[in-house]
Amino acid sequence: MSSKLLIEGISDAVGFVGGALAGFWIGRLLGLDLFAPGYGNASVGAIVLVGLGGGIGLQLARKWRNRQSDTPKE
Template identity: 75%
Template sequence: MKSNLWIEGLSDAIGFVGGALLGFWIGRLLGLDIFAPGYGNASIGGIVLVGLGGGAGLQLARRWRSRATGNNNPKE
């Protein structure tokens, strides 16, 4: 039981951080900088891409984990 929680937490973290980094670098390629001063369109667009990337990475990690364990319900 304890190792299952460890695997769940670790895979969620890796998926989220990996997706957020992917969103960050896609934003950089499109000229969107989340660290730009102020809250201009480029800064907000970059923040949105990081958030979407993190959420997508988390969902992919959960789907991968549910397939690896043979569980069809990723919410469990």
């Protein structure tokens, strides 16, 4: 039971962080600066991309985990 929870936690963390990093780098490619002073449009756009990337990465990790548990073990 604890190994299943460990796998769940690690896969969620990897999916979230990976997605957030992807959102960060997509923002950088689009010229959006997450760390710009103040809350200008570019900064808010970068924050939104990081949040969306983290959420999408988390959902992809959960789908992957569910697909792994659905496949029969040999």
